[in-house]
Amino acid sequence: MTSEFDLIARCFARPAPDGMLGVGDDCALFAVPHGKHVATSTDLLLAGRHFFPDVDPYALGHKSLAVNLSDLAAMGAQPIGCLLGLALPNVDLPWVEAFARGFHALCDTHGCPLIGGDTTRAADGHVAISVTVFGAVDAQRALKRSGARVGDDVWVSGTLGAADAAYRLLSGQWARDDALLAACRPALERPEPQVALGMGLAGIAHAAIDISDGLLQDLGHILAASQVGATLQEADLPVDDALAALPAAQARGCVLGGGDVYQLCVTADPADRDRIIQSARSIGVRITRVGTIVSQRGLRVLDTAGQPIGDLPGGFDHFAST
Incomplete structure:
Protein backbone atom coordinates (compact mmCIF):
# COMPACT_ATOMS: atom_id res chain seq x y z
CA MET A 1 0.00 0.00 0.00
CA THR A 2 1.28 3.48 -0.89
CA SER A 3 2.02 5.59 2.20
CA GLU A 4 1.65 9.35 2.46
CA PHE A 5 5.42 9.78 2.22
CA ASP A 6 5.72 7.41 -0.72
CA LEU A 7 3.04 9.44 -2.50
CA ILE A 8 4.85 12.70 -1.88
CA ALA A 9 8.19 11.30 -2.99
CA ARG A 10 6.75 9.67 -6.11
CA CYS A 11 4.41 12.42 -7.34
CA PHE A 12 5.37 15.76 -5.84
CA ALA A 13 8.97 15.90 -4.61
CA ARG A 14 11.37 17.60 -7.02
CA PRO A 15 14.79 19.14 -6.54
CA ALA A 16 14.37 22.76 -5.48
CA PRO A 17 15.86 25.47 -7.70
CA ASP A 18 19.16 26.98 -6.60
CA GLY A 19 18.75 29.21 -3.57
CA MET A 20 15.58 27.47 -2.37
CA LEU A 21 14.82 24.78 0.19
CA GLY A 22 11.80 22.86 -1.02
CA VAL A 23 9.85 19.66 -0.32
CA GLY A 24 11.33 17.56 2.51
CA ASP A 25 11.81 19.98 5.42
CA ASP A 26 9.41 21.48 7.94
CA CYS A 27 9.39 24.76 6.03
CA ALA A 28 10.35 25.90 2.56
CA LEU A 29 12.90 28.68 2.24
CA PHE A 30 13.09 31.15 -0.63
CA ALA A 31 14.59 34.56 -1.26
CA VAL A 32 12.80 37.62 -2.63
CA PRO A 33 14.66 39.77 -5.19
CA HIS A 34 16.11 42.92 -3.69
CA GLY A 35 13.66 45.78 -3.58
CA LYS A 36 10.60 43.58 -4.17
CA HIS A 37 7.63 42.74 -1.98
CA VAL A 38 6.09 39.29 -1.58
CA ALA A 39 2.69 38.79 -3.23
CA THR A 40 0.79 35.76 -1.99
CA SER A 41 -2.65 34.22 -2.53
CA THR A 42 -4.52 31.05 -1.53
CA ASP A 43 -7.40 29.25 -3.21
CA LEU A 44 -9.42 26.23 -2.10
CA LEU A 45 -11.00 23.85 -4.62
CA LEU A 46 -13.60 21.31 -3.46
CA ALA A 47 -15.08 18.40 -5.38
CA GLY A 48 -18.69 19.13 -6.30
CA ARG A 49 -18.22 22.85 -5.82
CA HIS A 50 -15.27 23.79 -8.03
CA PHE A 51 -14.90 20.71 -10.24
CA PHE A 52 -16.96 17.77 -11.39
CA PRO A 53 -16.21 14.13 -10.42
CA ASP A 54 -15.35 13.14 -14.00
CA VAL A 55 -12.78 15.91 -14.49
CA ASP A 56 -9.56 14.82 -16.15
CA PRO A 57 -6.98 14.75 -13.31
CA TYR A 58 -4.26 16.33 -15.48
CA ALA A 59 -6.61 19.24 -16.21
CA LEU A 60 -7.48 19.50 -12.51
CA GLY A 61 -3.80 19.69 -11.58
CA HIS A 62 -3.41 22.46 -14.15
CA LYS A 63 -6.42 24.43 -12.93
CA SER A 64 -5.51 24.07 -9.25
CA LEU A 65 -2.41 26.14 -9.85
CA ALA A 66 -3.84 28.30 -12.65
CA VAL A 67 -6.46 29.95 -10.45
CA ASN A 68 -3.73 31.07 -8.04
CA LEU A 69 -1.31 32.21 -10.72
CA SER A 70 -4.16 34.33 -12.05
CA ASP A 71 -4.15 36.25 -8.75
CA LEU A 72 -0.43 36.93 -9.15
CA ALA A 73 -1.13 38.09 -12.71
CA ALA A 74 -3.70 40.57 -11.43
CA MET A 75 -1.01 42.13 -9.21
CA GLY A 76 1.63 42.18 -11.94
CA ALA A 77 3.75 39.81 -9.82
CA GLN A 78 6.41 37.36 -10.98
CA PRO A 79 5.83 33.83 -9.61
CA ILE A 80 8.40 32.46 -7.14
CA GLY A 81 6.93 29.19 -5.82
CA CYS A 82 3.85 27.46 -4.47
CA LEU A 83 2.51 25.15 -1.77
CA LEU A 84 -0.04 22.36 -2.30
CA GLY A 85 -2.44 20.86 0.22
CA LEU A 86 -4.25 17.75 -1.01
CA ALA A 87 -6.95 15.75 0.78
CA LEU A 88 -7.84 12.43 -0.88
CA PRO A 89 -10.47 9.82 0.02
CA ASN A 90 -8.02 7.11 -1.04
CA VAL A 91 -4.80 6.72 -3.02
CA ASP A 92 -5.67 6.19 -6.67
CA LEU A 93 -2.09 6.29 -7.89
CA PRO A 94 -2.75 6.79 -11.63
CA TRP A 95 -5.14 9.64 -10.78
CA VAL A 96 -2.63 11.32 -8.46
CA GLU A 97 0.21 10.89 -10.95
CA ALA A 98 -1.86 12.53 -13.70
CA PHE A 99 -2.87 15.36 -11.35
CA ALA A 100 0.78 15.91 -10.42
CA ARG A 101 1.85 15.99 -14.08
CA GLY A 102 -0.71 18.69 -14.85
CA PHE A 103 0.30 20.67 -11.78
CA HIS A 104 4.05 20.43 -12.45
CA ALA A 105 3.62 21.27 -16.14
CA LEU A 106 2.10 24.64 -15.27
CA CYS A 107 4.72 25.13 -12.55
CA ASP A 108 7.38 24.72 -15.23
CA THR A 109 5.61 27.02 -17.68
CA HIS A 110 5.55 29.92 -15.23
CA GLY A 111 8.68 29.27 -13.18
CA CYS A 112 6.66 28.57 -10.04
CA PRO A 113 8.10 25.39 -8.46
CA LEU A 114 6.23 23.36 -5.86
CA ILE A 115 8.26 23.91 -2.67
CA GLY A 116 6.08 22.32 0.01
CA GLY A 117 2.62 21.36 1.21
CA ASP A 118 0.71 18.53 2.87
CA THR A 119 -1.39 15.47 2.06
CA THR A 120 -4.07 13.82 4.16
CA ARG A 121 -7.06 11.49 3.94
CA ALA A 122 -10.39 13.20 3.26
CA ALA A 123 -12.84 12.09 5.94
CA ASP A 124 -15.89 12.99 3.84
CA GLY A 125 -14.76 10.98 0.82
CA HIS A 126 -14.25 14.01 -1.43
CA VAL A 127 -11.12 15.54 -2.90
CA ALA A 128 -10.08 18.93 -1.51
CA ILE A 129 -7.21 21.00 -2.90
CA SER A 130 -5.55 24.08 -1.43
CA VAL A 131 -2.81 25.98 -3.24
CA THR A 132 -0.82 28.96 -2.02
CA VAL A 133 1.38 30.92 -4.42
CA PHE A 134 4.19 33.37 -3.77
CA GLY A 135 5.35 36.06 -6.14
CA ALA A 136 7.58 39.12 -6.20
CA VAL A 137 6.52 42.59 -7.24
CA ASP A 138 7.73 46.17 -7.00
CA ALA A 139 5.27 47.71 -4.55
CA GLN A 140 5.24 50.97 -6.50
CA ARG A 141 4.24 49.15 -9.71
CA ALA A 142 1.88 46.55 -8.23
CA LEU A 143 -1.56 46.46 -9.84
CA LYS A 144 -4.28 47.02 -7.24
CA ARG A 145 -8.05 47.29 -7.28
CA SER A 146 -7.97 50.80 -5.83
CA GLY A 147 -6.15 52.61 -8.64
CA ALA A 148 -8.86 53.20 -11.26
CA ARG A 149 -9.27 56.85 -12.30
CA ALA A 182 -16.79 20.12 -26.35
CA ALA A 183 -16.17 23.69 -27.49
CA CYS A 184 -16.52 25.23 -24.03
CA ARG A 185 -15.17 22.68 -21.56
CA PRO A 186 -11.46 23.50 -22.07
CA ALA A 187 -12.16 27.07 -20.95
CA LEU A 188 -13.61 25.75 -17.69
CA GLU A 189 -11.05 23.07 -16.92
CA ARG A 190 -7.83 24.37 -18.53
CA PRO A 191 -7.79 28.17 -17.99
CA GLU A 192 -4.57 29.93 -18.94
CA PRO A 193 -3.49 32.51 -16.31
CA GLN A 194 -2.30 35.75 -17.87
CA VAL A 195 0.91 36.04 -15.86
CA ALA A 196 3.05 37.55 -18.61
CA LEU A 197 0.36 40.11 -19.45
CA GLY A 198 0.00 41.17 -15.82
CA MET A 199 3.75 41.63 -15.49
CA GLY A 200 3.83 43.58 -18.74
CA LEU A 201 1.05 45.92 -17.60
CA ALA A 202 2.58 46.64 -14.19
CA GLY A 203 3.47 50.31 -14.20
CA ILE A 204 1.12 50.99 -17.12
CA ALA A 205 -2.36 49.99 -15.94
CA HIS A 206 -3.92 51.83 -13.00
CA ALA A 207 -6.01 48.95 -11.57
CA ALA A 208 -6.53 45.26 -12.22
CA ILE A 209 -8.41 42.17 -11.10
CA ASP A 210 -8.69 38.64 -12.37
CA ILE A 211 -12.15 37.56 -13.50
CA SER A 212 -13.01 34.61 -11.29
CA ASP A 213 -16.61 35.37 -10.29
CA GLY A 214 -17.93 37.22 -13.36
CA LEU A 215 -16.97 40.41 -15.18
CA LEU A 216 -19.62 42.61 -13.57
CA GLN A 217 -18.95 41.38 -10.05
CA ASP A 218 -15.17 41.54 -10.31
CA LEU A 219 -15.09 44.91 -12.06
CA GLY A 220 -17.46 46.01 -9.31
CA HIS A 221 -14.70 45.29 -6.78
CA ILE A 222 -12.41 47.70 -8.65
CA LEU A 223 -15.14 50.34 -8.71
CA ALA A 224 -15.82 49.99 -4.98
CA ALA A 225 -12.14 50.11 -4.05
CA SER A 226 -11.51 53.09 -6.35
CA GLN A 227 -14.77 54.91 -5.49
CA VAL A 228 -15.75 55.35 -9.14
CA GLY A 229 -18.26 53.94 -11.63
CA ALA A 230 -18.05 52.45 -15.12
CA THR A 231 -19.95 52.27 -18.37
CA LEU A 232 -19.46 49.22 -20.61
CA GLN A 233 -20.49 48.77 -24.24
CA GLU A 234 -22.10 45.38 -24.81
CA ALA A 235 -21.13 45.44 -28.50
CA ASP A 236 -17.45 45.64 -27.55
CA LEU A 237 -17.39 42.69 -25.15
CA PRO A 238 -15.12 39.81 -26.33
CA VAL A 239 -17.71 37.03 -26.55
CA ASP A 240 -16.22 33.57 -27.03
CA ASP A 241 -16.95 32.20 -30.51
CA ALA A 242 -18.40 29.03 -28.98
CA LEU A 243 -21.45 31.01 -27.80
CA ALA A 244 -22.43 32.21 -31.27
CA ALA A 245 -25.41 29.85 -31.54
CA LEU A 246 -26.88 30.73 -28.14
CA PRO A 247 -29.86 33.10 -27.74
CA ALA A 248 -28.67 36.63 -27.03
CA ALA A 249 -29.98 36.75 -23.46
CA GLN A 250 -28.39 33.41 -22.62
CA ALA A 251 -25.01 34.44 -24.03
CA ARG A 252 -25.24 37.79 -22.21
CA GLY A 253 -25.63 36.02 -18.88
CA CYS A 254 -22.51 33.93 -19.52
CA VAL A 255 -20.44 36.91 -20.66
CA LEU A 256 -21.39 39.39 -17.95
CA GLY A 257 -22.02 37.08 -15.01
CA GLY A 258 -20.09 33.91 -15.75
CA GLY A 259 -17.12 33.05 -13.55
CA ASP A 260 -14.09 30.75 -13.90
CA VAL A 261 -12.69 33.00 -16.63
CA TYR A 262 -9.25 33.81 -15.14
CA GLN A 263 -8.61 36.59 -17.61
CA LEU A 264 -7.65 40.09 -16.52
CA CYS A 265 -9.82 43.18 -16.30
CA VAL A 266 -7.67 46.32 -16.12
CA THR A 267 -8.11 50.08 -16.29
CA ALA A 268 -5.60 52.46 -17.85
CA ASP A 269 -5.18 55.97 -19.18
CA PRO A 270 -6.44 56.37 -22.79
CA ALA A 271 -3.02 57.83 -23.62
CA ASP A 272 -1.58 54.35 -23.02
CA ARG A 273 -3.83 52.48 -25.46
CA ASP A 274 -0.98 51.68 -27.83
CA ARG A 275 1.19 50.42 -24.95
CA ILE A 276 -1.63 48.18 -23.70
CA ILE A 277 -2.24 46.73 -27.15
CA GLN A 278 1.47 46.19 -27.79
CA SER A 279 2.00 44.51 -24.41
CA ALA A 280 -0.73 42.00 -25.23
CA ARG A 281 0.30 41.54 -28.85
CA SER A 282 3.93 40.83 -27.91
CA ILE A 283 2.86 37.72 -26.01
CA GLY A 284 0.06 36.67 -28.35
CA VAL A 285 -2.82 37.57 -26.03
CA ARG A 286 -6.06 39.20 -27.11
CA ILE A 287 -7.09 42.33 -25.23
CA THR A 288 -10.23 44.40 -25.82
CA ARG A 289 -11.30 47.86 -24.71
CA VAL A 290 -14.84 47.46 -23.39
CA GLY A 291 -15.74 50.66 -21.54
CA THR A 292 -14.82 53.71 -19.51
CA ILE A 293 -14.40 54.62 -15.86
CA VAL A 294 -16.80 57.42 -14.88
CA SER A 295 -17.33 59.54 -11.78
CA GLN A 296 -20.94 58.47 -11.20
CA ARG A 297 -21.00 55.42 -8.94
CA GLY A 298 -22.42 52.18 -10.25
CA LEU A 299 -21.93 50.00 -13.31
CA ARG A 300 -23.96 50.40 -16.48
CA VAL A 301 -23.90 48.24 -19.61
CA LEU A 302 -25.24 49.90 -22.77
CA ASP A 303 -26.82 47.93 -25.61
CA THR A 304 -26.19 48.61 -29.31
CA ALA A 305 -28.75 51.44 -29.22
CA GLY A 306 -26.90 53.12 -26.38
CA GLN A 307 -29.58 52.23 -23.81
CA PRO A 308 -28.79 50.80 -20.35
CA ILE A 309 -29.49 47.08 -20.07
CA GLY A 310 -31.73 46.25 -17.14
CA ASP A 311 -31.71 43.10 -14.98
CA LEU A 312 -28.00 42.51 -15.28
CA PRO A 313 -26.75 39.10 -14.11
CA GLY A 314 -25.01 38.76 -10.78
CA GLY A 315 -21.70 37.00 -10.26
CA PHE A 316 -20.83 33.90 -8.26
CA ASP A 317 -21.09 33.82 -4.47
CA HIS A 318 -20.20 30.64 -2.56
CA PHE A 319 -22.77 31.30 0.12
CA ALA A 320 -25.58 32.75 -1.99
CA SER A 321 -25.37 30.50 -5.09
CA THR A 322 -26.95 27.08 -5.31
Whole structure:
Protein backbone atom coordinates (compact mmCIF):
# COMPACT_ATOMS: atom_id res chain seq x y z
CA MET A 1 0.00 0.00 0.00
CA THR A 2 1.28 3.48 -0.89
CA SER A 3 2.02 5.59 2.20
CA GLU A 4 1.65 9.35 2.46
CA PHE A 5 5.42 9.78 2.22
CA ASP A 6 5.72 7.41 -0.72
CA LEU A 7 3.04 9.44 -2.50
CA ILE A 8 4.85 12.70 -1.88
CA ALA A 9 8.19 11.30 -2.99
CA ARG A 10 6.75 9.67 -6.11
CA CYS A 11 4.41 12.42 -7.34
CA PHE A 12 5.37 15.76 -5.84
CA ALA A 13 8.97 15.90 -4.61
CA ARG A 14 11.37 17.60 -7.02
CA PRO A 15 14.79 19.14 -6.54
CA ALA A 16 14.37 22.76 -5.48
CA PRO A 17 15.86 25.47 -7.70
CA ASP A 18 19.16 26.98 -6.60
CA GLY A 19 18.75 29.21 -3.57
CA MET A 20 15.58 27.47 -2.37
CA LEU A 21 14.82 24.78 0.19
CA GLY A 22 11.80 22.86 -1.02
CA VAL A 23 9.85 19.66 -0.32
CA GLY A 24 11.33 17.56 2.51
CA ASP A 25 11.81 19.98 5.42
CA ASP A 26 9.41 21.48 7.94
CA CYS A 27 9.39 24.76 6.03
CA ALA A 28 10.35 25.90 2.56
CA LEU A 29 12.90 28.68 2.24
CA PHE A 30 13.09 31.15 -0.63
CA ALA A 31 14.59 34.56 -1.26
CA VAL A 32 12.80 37.62 -2.63
CA PRO A 33 14.66 39.77 -5.19
CA HIS A 34 16.11 42.92 -3.69
CA GLY A 35 13.66 45.78 -3.58
CA LYS A 36 10.60 43.58 -4.17
CA HIS A 37 7.63 42.74 -1.98
CA VAL A 38 6.09 39.29 -1.58
CA ALA A 39 2.69 38.79 -3.23
CA THR A 40 0.79 35.76 -1.99
CA SER A 41 -2.65 34.22 -2.53
CA THR A 42 -4.52 31.05 -1.53
CA ASP A 43 -7.40 29.25 -3.21
CA LEU A 44 -9.42 26.23 -2.10
CA LEU A 45 -11.00 23.85 -4.62
CA LEU A 46 -13.60 21.31 -3.46
CA ALA A 47 -15.08 18.40 -5.38
CA GLY A 48 -18.69 19.13 -6.30
CA ARG A 49 -18.22 22.85 -5.82
CA HIS A 50 -15.27 23.79 -8.03
CA PHE A 51 -14.90 20.71 -10.24
CA PHE A 52 -16.96 17.77 -11.39
CA PRO A 53 -16.21 14.13 -10.42
CA ASP A 54 -15.35 13.14 -14.00
CA VAL A 55 -12.78 15.91 -14.49
CA ASP A 56 -9.56 14.82 -16.15
CA PRO A 57 -6.98 14.75 -13.31
CA TYR A 58 -4.26 16.33 -15.48
CA ALA A 59 -6.61 19.24 -16.21
CA LEU A 60 -7.48 19.50 -12.51
CA GLY A 61 -3.80 19.69 -11.58
CA HIS A 62 -3.41 22.46 -14.15
CA LYS A 63 -6.42 24.43 -12.93
CA SER A 64 -5.51 24.07 -9.25
CA LEU A 65 -2.41 26.14 -9.85
CA ALA A 66 -3.84 28.30 -12.65
CA VAL A 67 -6.46 29.95 -10.45
CA ASN A 68 -3.73 31.07 -8.04
CA LEU A 69 -1.31 32.21 -10.72
CA SER A 70 -4.16 34.33 -12.05
CA ASP A 71 -4.15 36.25 -8.75
CA LEU A 72 -0.43 36.93 -9.15
CA ALA A 73 -1.13 38.09 -12.71
CA ALA A 74 -3.70 40.57 -11.43
CA MET A 75 -1.01 42.13 -9.21
CA GLY A 76 1.63 42.18 -11.94
CA ALA A 77 3.75 39.81 -9.82
CA GLN A 78 6.41 37.36 -10.98
CA PRO A 79 5.83 33.83 -9.61
CA ILE A 80 8.40 32.46 -7.14
CA GLY A 81 6.93 29.19 -5.82
CA CYS A 82 3.85 27.46 -4.47
CA LEU A 83 2.51 25.15 -1.77
CA LEU A 84 -0.04 22.36 -2.30
CA GLY A 85 -2.44 20.86 0.22
CA LEU A 86 -4.25 17.75 -1.01
CA ALA A 87 -6.95 15.75 0.78
CA LEU A 88 -7.84 12.43 -0.88
CA PRO A 89 -10.47 9.82 0.02
CA ASN A 90 -8.02 7.11 -1.04
CA VAL A 91 -4.80 6.72 -3.02
CA ASP A 92 -5.67 6.19 -6.67
CA LEU A 93 -2.09 6.29 -7.89
CA PRO A 94 -2.75 6.79 -11.63
CA TRP A 95 -5.14 9.64 -10.78
CA VAL A 96 -2.63 11.32 -8.46
CA GLU A 97 0.21 10.89 -10.95
CA ALA A 98 -1.86 12.53 -13.70
CA PHE A 99 -2.87 15.36 -11.35
CA ALA A 100 0.78 15.91 -10.42
CA ARG A 101 1.85 15.99 -14.08
CA GLY A 102 -0.71 18.69 -14.85
CA PHE A 103 0.30 20.67 -11.78
CA HIS A 104 4.05 20.43 -12.45
CA ALA A 105 3.62 21.27 -16.14
CA LEU A 106 2.10 24.64 -15.27
CA CYS A 107 4.72 25.13 -12.55
CA ASP A 108 7.38 24.72 -15.23
CA THR A 109 5.61 27.02 -17.68
CA HIS A 110 5.55 29.92 -15.23
CA GLY A 111 8.68 29.27 -13.18
CA CYS A 112 6.66 28.57 -10.04
CA PRO A 113 8.10 25.39 -8.46
CA LEU A 114 6.23 23.36 -5.86
CA ILE A 115 8.26 23.91 -2.67
CA GLY A 116 6.08 22.32 0.01
CA GLY A 117 2.62 21.36 1.21
CA ASP A 118 0.71 18.53 2.87
CA THR A 119 -1.39 15.47 2.06
CA THR A 120 -4.07 13.82 4.16
CA ARG A 121 -7.06 11.49 3.94
CA ALA A 122 -10.39 13.20 3.26
CA ALA A 123 -12.84 12.09 5.94
CA ASP A 124 -15.89 12.99 3.84
CA GLY A 125 -14.76 10.98 0.82
CA HIS A 126 -14.25 14.01 -1.43
CA VAL A 127 -11.12 15.54 -2.90
CA ALA A 128 -10.08 18.93 -1.51
CA ILE A 129 -7.21 21.00 -2.90
CA SER A 130 -5.55 24.08 -1.43
CA VAL A 131 -2.81 25.98 -3.24
CA THR A 132 -0.82 28.96 -2.02
CA VAL A 133 1.38 30.92 -4.42
CA PHE A 134 4.19 33.37 -3.77
CA GLY A 135 5.35 36.06 -6.14
CA ALA A 136 7.58 39.12 -6.20
CA VAL A 137 6.52 42.59 -7.24
CA ASP A 138 7.73 46.17 -7.00
CA ALA A 139 5.27 47.71 -4.55
CA GLN A 140 5.24 50.97 -6.50
CA ARG A 141 4.24 49.15 -9.71
CA ALA A 142 1.88 46.55 -8.23
CA LEU A 143 -1.56 46.46 -9.84
CA LYS A 144 -4.28 47.02 -7.24
CA ARG A 145 -8.05 47.29 -7.28
CA SER A 146 -7.97 50.80 -5.83
CA GLY A 147 -6.15 52.61 -8.64
CA ALA A 148 -8.86 53.20 -11.26
CA ARG A 149 -9.27 56.85 -12.30
CA VAL A 150 -12.12 58.73 -13.96
CA GLY A 151 -11.57 58.67 -17.71
CA ASP A 152 -9.65 55.37 -17.71
CA ASP A 153 -10.34 52.79 -20.39
CA VAL A 154 -11.59 49.41 -19.18
CA TRP A 155 -9.87 46.43 -20.84
CA VAL A 156 -10.50 42.68 -20.78
CA SER A 157 -8.04 40.03 -21.91
CA GLY A 158 -9.07 36.88 -23.77
CA THR A 159 -12.74 36.05 -24.30
CA LEU A 160 -15.72 35.68 -21.98
CA GLY A 161 -18.56 33.24 -21.45
CA ALA A 162 -17.32 29.79 -22.48
CA ALA A 163 -16.43 28.55 -19.00
CA ASP A 164 -19.86 29.49 -17.65
CA ALA A 165 -21.60 27.74 -20.53
CA ALA A 166 -19.60 24.57 -19.82
CA TYR A 167 -20.51 24.77 -16.13
CA ARG A 168 -24.20 25.11 -16.89
CA LEU A 169 -24.11 22.15 -19.27
CA LEU A 170 -22.21 19.91 -16.87
CA SER A 171 -24.38 20.87 -13.89
CA GLY A 172 -27.60 20.08 -15.77
CA GLN A 173 -28.87 23.66 -15.77
CA TRP A 174 -28.98 23.50 -19.57
CA ALA A 175 -30.13 20.70 -21.84
CA ARG A 176 -27.40 18.42 -23.11
CA ASP A 177 -25.47 19.77 -26.10
CA ASP A 178 -22.36 17.70 -26.78
CA ALA A 179 -20.98 20.00 -29.47
CA LEU A 180 -21.28 23.12 -27.30
CA LEU A 181 -19.77 21.30 -24.31
CA ALA A 182 -16.79 20.12 -26.35
CA ALA A 183 -16.17 23.69 -27.49
CA CYS A 184 -16.52 25.23 -24.03
CA ARG A 185 -15.17 22.68 -21.56
CA PRO A 186 -11.46 23.50 -22.07
CA ALA A 187 -12.16 27.07 -20.95
CA LEU A 188 -13.61 25.75 -17.69
CA GLU A 189 -11.05 23.07 -16.92
CA ARG A 190 -7.83 24.37 -18.53
CA PRO A 191 -7.79 28.17 -17.99
CA GLU A 192 -4.57 29.93 -18.94
CA PRO A 193 -3.49 32.51 -16.31
CA GLN A 194 -2.30 35.75 -17.87
CA VAL A 195 0.91 36.04 -15.86
CA ALA A 196 3.05 37.55 -18.61
CA LEU A 197 0.36 40.11 -19.45
CA GLY A 198 0.00 41.17 -15.82
CA MET A 199 3.75 41.63 -15.49
CA GLY A 200 3.83 43.58 -18.74
CA LEU A 201 1.05 45.92 -17.60
CA ALA A 202 2.58 46.64 -14.19
CA GLY A 203 3.47 50.31 -14.20
CA ILE A 204 1.12 50.99 -17.12
CA ALA A 205 -2.36 49.99 -15.94
CA HIS A 206 -3.92 51.83 -13.00
CA ALA A 207 -6.01 48.95 -11.57
CA ALA A 208 -6.53 45.26 -12.22
CA ILE A 209 -8.41 42.17 -11.10
CA ASP A 210 -8.69 38.64 -12.37
CA ILE A 211 -12.15 37.56 -13.50
CA SER A 212 -13.01 34.61 -11.29
CA ASP A 213 -16.61 35.37 -10.29
CA GLY A 214 -17.93 37.22 -13.36
CA LEU A 215 -16.97 40.41 -15.18
CA LEU A 216 -19.62 42.61 -13.57
CA GLN A 217 -18.95 41.38 -10.05
CA ASP A 218 -15.17 41.54 -10.31
CA LEU A 219 -15.09 44.91 -12.06
CA GLY A 220 -17.46 46.01 -9.31
CA HIS A 221 -14.70 45.29 -6.78
CA ILE A 222 -12.41 47.70 -8.65
CA LEU A 223 -15.14 50.34 -8.71
CA ALA A 224 -15.82 49.99 -4.98
CA ALA A 225 -12.14 50.11 -4.05
CA SER A 226 -11.51 53.09 -6.35
CA GLN A 227 -14.77 54.91 -5.49
CA VAL A 228 -15.75 55.35 -9.14
CA GLY A 229 -18.26 53.94 -11.63
CA ALA A 230 -18.05 52.45 -15.12
CA THR A 231 -19.95 52.27 -18.37
CA LEU A 232 -19.46 49.22 -20.61
CA GLN A 233 -20.49 48.77 -24.24
CA GLU A 234 -22.10 45.38 -24.81
CA ALA A 235 -21.13 45.44 -28.50
CA ASP A 236 -17.45 45.64 -27.55
CA LEU A 237 -17.39 42.69 -25.15
CA PRO A 238 -15.12 39.81 -26.33
CA VAL A 239 -17.71 37.03 -26.55
CA ASP A 240 -16.22 33.57 -27.03
CA ASP A 241 -16.95 32.20 -30.51
CA ALA A 242 -18.40 29.03 -28.98
CA LEU A 243 -21.45 31.01 -27.80
CA ALA A 244 -22.43 32.21 -31.27
CA ALA A 245 -25.41 29.85 -31.54
CA LEU A 246 -26.88 30.73 -28.14
CA PRO A 247 -29.86 33.10 -27.74
CA ALA A 248 -28.67 36.63 -27.03
CA ALA A 249 -29.98 36.75 -23.46
CA GLN A 250 -28.39 33.41 -22.62
CA ALA A 251 -25.01 34.44 -24.03
CA ARG A 252 -25.24 37.79 -22.21
CA GLY A 253 -25.63 36.02 -18.88
CA CYS A 254 -22.51 33.93 -19.52
CA VAL A 255 -20.44 36.91 -20.66
CA LEU A 256 -21.39 39.39 -17.95
CA GLY A 257 -22.02 37.08 -15.01
CA GLY A 258 -20.09 33.91 -15.75
CA GLY A 259 -17.12 33.05 -13.55
CA ASP A 260 -14.09 30.75 -13.90
CA VAL A 261 -12.69 33.00 -16.63
CA TYR A 262 -9.25 33.81 -15.14
CA GLN A 263 -8.61 36.59 -17.61
CA LEU A 264 -7.65 40.09 -16.52
CA CYS A 265 -9.82 43.18 -16.30
CA VAL A 266 -7.67 46.32 -16.12
CA THR A 267 -8.11 50.08 -16.29
CA ALA A 268 -5.60 52.46 -17.85
CA ASP A 269 -5.18 55.97 -19.18
CA PRO A 270 -6.44 56.37 -22.79
CA ALA A 271 -3.02 57.83 -23.62
CA ASP A 272 -1.58 54.35 -23.02
CA ARG A 273 -3.83 52.48 -25.46
CA ASP A 274 -0.98 51.68 -27.83
CA ARG A 275 1.19 50.42 -24.95
CA ILE A 276 -1.63 48.18 -23.70
CA ILE A 277 -2.24 46.73 -27.15
CA GLN A 278 1.47 46.19 -27.79
CA SER A 279 2.00 44.51 -24.41
CA ALA A 280 -0.73 42.00 -25.23
CA ARG A 281 0.30 41.54 -28.85
CA SER A 282 3.93 40.83 -27.91
CA ILE A 283 2.86 37.72 -26.01
CA GLY A 284 0.06 36.67 -28.35
CA VAL A 285 -2.82 37.57 -26.03
CA ARG A 286 -6.06 39.20 -27.11
CA ILE A 287 -7.09 42.33 -25.23
CA THR A 288 -10.23 44.40 -25.82
CA ARG A 289 -11.30 47.86 -24.71
CA VAL A 290 -14.84 47.46 -23.39
CA GLY A 291 -15.74 50.66 -21.54
CA THR A 292 -14.82 53.71 -19.51
CA ILE A 293 -14.40 54.62 -15.86
CA VAL A 294 -16.80 57.42 -14.88
CA SER A 295 -17.33 59.54 -11.78
CA GLN A 296 -20.94 58.47 -11.20
CA ARG A 297 -21.00 55.42 -8.94
CA GLY A 298 -22.42 52.18 -10.25
CA LEU A 299 -21.93 50.00 -13.31
CA ARG A 300 -23.96 50.40 -16.48
CA VAL A 301 -23.90 48.24 -19.61
CA LEU A 302 -25.24 49.90 -22.77
CA ASP A 303 -26.82 47.93 -25.61
CA THR A 304 -26.19 48.61 -29.31
CA ALA A 305 -28.75 51.44 -29.22
CA GLY A 306 -26.90 53.12 -26.38
CA GLN A 307 -29.58 52.23 -23.81
CA PRO A 308 -28.79 50.80 -20.35
CA ILE A 309 -29.49 47.08 -20.07
CA GLY A 310 -31.73 46.25 -17.14
CA ASP A 311 -31.71 43.10 -14.98
CA LEU A 312 -28.00 42.51 -15.28
CA PRO A 313 -26.75 39.10 -14.11
CA GLY A 314 -25.01 38.76 -10.78
CA GLY A 315 -21.70 37.00 -10.26
CA PHE A 316 -20.83 33.90 -8.26
CA ASP A 317 -21.09 33.82 -4.47
CA HIS A 318 -20.20 30.64 -2.56
CA PHE A 319 -22.77 31.30 0.12
CA ALA A 320 -25.58 32.75 -1.99
CA SER A 321 -25.37 30.50 -5.09
CA THR A 322 -26.95 27.08 -5.31
